[in-house]
Amino acid sequence: MKKYLLFVFGVWIMIVALKGDDETKFRIPKNWPKPVYEFNKNPLNKDKILLGRALFYDPVLSADSTISCTSCHLQYTAFTHVDHTLSHGINGRIGTRNAPALTNMAWGTLFMWDGAVNHLDMQPLAPISHPDEMGSNIDTVLFRLRRSSIYPSLFYKAFKDSAITGEHFLKAMSQFMLTIVSSNAKYDQVMRKEKGIAFTSQEANGYRLFRTYCESCHKEPLFTINDFRNNGLSVDTTLNDYGRIKITHDSKDSLCFKVPSLRNVEFSYPYMHDGRFATLQQVINHYTTSIQHSATLSPLLDKPIFLTANEKVDMVAFLLTLTDKEFLFNRAYSFPKEIFMSAPKE
Amino acid sequence: MYRYITVVILSMICTHNSSAQNVVPVIFRNVWGNTPLQLDSSLHTNQDTNISTINNLKYYVSGITLLHNSDVVFSEPSSVHLIDARMPSSCTVMLNLPKDVFYNRISFNLGIDSITNVSGAMGGDLDPTKGMYWTWQSGYINYKLEGKSNACKTRNNEFHFHLGGYSYPFASIQKIVLNLERTDSIVIIADVSTFVKQIDLANENSVMIPSEQAMKLSRLAASIFSIQK
Numbered sequence: 001m002k003k004y005l006l007f008v009f010g011v012w013i014m015i016v017a018l019k020g021d022d023e024t025k026f027r028i029p030k031n032w033p034k035p036v037y038e039f040n041k042n043p044l045n046k047d048k049i050l051l052g053r054a055l056f057y058d059p060v061l062s063a064d065s066t067i068s069c070t071s072c073h074l075q076y077t078a079f080t081h082v083d084h085t086l087s088h089g090i091n092g093r094i095g096t097r098n099a100p101a102l103t104n105m106a107w108g109t110l111f112m113w114d115g116a117v118n119h120l121d122m123q124p125l126a127p128i129s130h131p132d133e134m135g136s137n138i139d140t141v142l143f144r145l146r147r148s149s150i151y152p153s154l155f156y157k158a159f160k161d162s163a164i165t166g167e168h169f170l171k172a173m174s175q176f177m178l179t180i181v182s183s184n185a186k187y188d189q190v191m192r193k194e195k196g197i198a199f200t201s202q203e204a205n206g207y208r209l210f211r212t213y214c215e216s217c218h219k220e221p222l223f224t225i226n227d228f229r230n231n232g233l234s235v236d237t238t239l240n241d242y243g244r245i246k247i248t249h250d251s252k253d254s255l256c257f258k259v260p261s262l263r264n265v266e267f268s269y270p271y272m273h274d275g276r277f278a279t280l281q282q283v284i285n286h287y288t289t290s291i292q293h294s295a296t297l298s299p300l301l302d303k304p305i306f307l308t309a310n311e312k313v314d315m316v317a318f319l320l321t322l323t324d325k326e327f328l329f330n331r332a333y334s335f336p337k338e339i340f341m342s343a344p345k346e
Numbered sequence: 347m348y349r350y351i352t353v354v355i356l357s358m359i360c361t362h363n364s365s366a367q368n369v370v371p372v373i374f375r376n377v378w379g380n381t382p383l384q385l386d387s388s389l390h391t392n393q394d395t396n397i398s399t400i401n402n403l404k405y406y407v408s409g410i411t412l413l414h415n416s417d418v419v420f421s422e423p424s425s426v427h428l429i430d431a432r433m434p435s436s437c438t439v440m441l442n443l444p445k446d447v448f449y450n451r452i453s454f455n456l457g458i459d460s461i462t463n464v465s466g467a468m469g470g471d472l473d474p475t476k477g478m479y480w481t482w483q484s485g486y487i488n489y490k491l492e493g494k495s496n497a498c499k500t501r502n503n504e505f506h507f508h509l510g511g512y513s514y515p516f517a518s519i520q521k522i523v524l525n526l527e528r529t530d531s532i533v534i535i536a537d538v539s540t541f542v543k544q545i546d547l548a549n550e551n552s553v554m555i556p557s558e559q560a561m562k563l564s565r566l567a568a569s570i571f572s573i574q575k
Binding site (some may be wrong): 021038041042112116117118119120121122125126128129130137138139142165166167170171174247249 | 463464465466467468469472473474477479481482483484485513515516541557
């Protein structure tokens, strides 16, 4: 009997020891919904996150090694590409859409402006393969990673497997992207009733207006419903982009695009899927004066929205409270110098 | 690590019980009419004078199930197999059956189900490096046939059929049920010539998105499977 107990104890010790597998817990901000991503299928681990972060910053992903994820998703501008209406890739090729800001992807359901990508894991395949973005393919990328002087050991450290597979590559990329969470803007601090933090009267009025006119699509706390809507933009006849219908072939999705999160919207200009608006003022003016009515227009925009000049200013003041400086300058998301500097170039 | 331990324990159990197991091979024989399919070589269809070449044939077989009349008597666990005509070893699937299972029909899917399609990155035959995953729009390619035919007035006379799509109205996965003549080994014939012959290659030579056309061709692709007599 004693022997048996000893054995059970030994097994228990072993399990506890192995469990210490340096798993990193994903922290859900207070009062936020449950993430969509199934972490049990890809449990966070600091080595995998670091590997994903290295890949995010590495132009080896593109055909001519000039473009990395960060080329269009720059941390300091809310992980998007400012100043360009449409994003550009290798050889100066211009795409047809504005790179979206990346934030809170653990809560994302469908990705891309038209929801073409059904899972965060699969997202990197699209820009890697698109001829106007990275113009490469996953086989070429993995071939290069296997030959590199840094990645075989990073993959081994992360997955305890020196074979660099597509699955591990994509899961590592997801791990880094999942950690990109913005939840400490002034708005959040006000909501958490942090000491000494309060909206100004302008911001408070803007928030009230926001809740009246914008909330139903840009739902708090993520500031998106992660769904697709026609927000009354006129069709740009140089692009003829009808959005989600291309994926679903369903006429009710014509002119519907993903509702973007408004977090860090101060920095994610230009706005809309084609980057047609350079300022928040222009965006608000679109909603008040230039809604195009069509069969698929979001019913909430059917009725005209009237805002005075002062109310528009207040609305912008509120939107600026969604700026999360800690997020924009979080070292955990930035270029992993330690990896690229310590290794000899291949 | 848990997984590792589980695998070790499971494999111990499996080895232990091997005497009570019955291994049945399921062989997918890709043929062109009466002869084994030769990739990259000239093939004739007896219907016309066109010469075709098949350069690439890959398809997913999933959810292999054995039935006795209409009762399911065995379902292969995590059943996904990429059959690649270029890799003969990929064309045989070993089923580990418990002893004393009686069956007279086999059922399997041509393609990948919708749940798997939305489950993120996976390894093995489902690894997106297998050339069977779309990048511009998420989803597995269920059936891929590429080749040349002088009927095609395309660049290099090429034709490309990448059949897939997992959501309504273009869910292209096909369930195939075949009656078995013998049960010690199961040989499934896939006659590619019947597929190619029924397509008007002059007008239909490039299908690479989920669509009504992909649905039609997926049904056609499913119809070429039969049990070797």
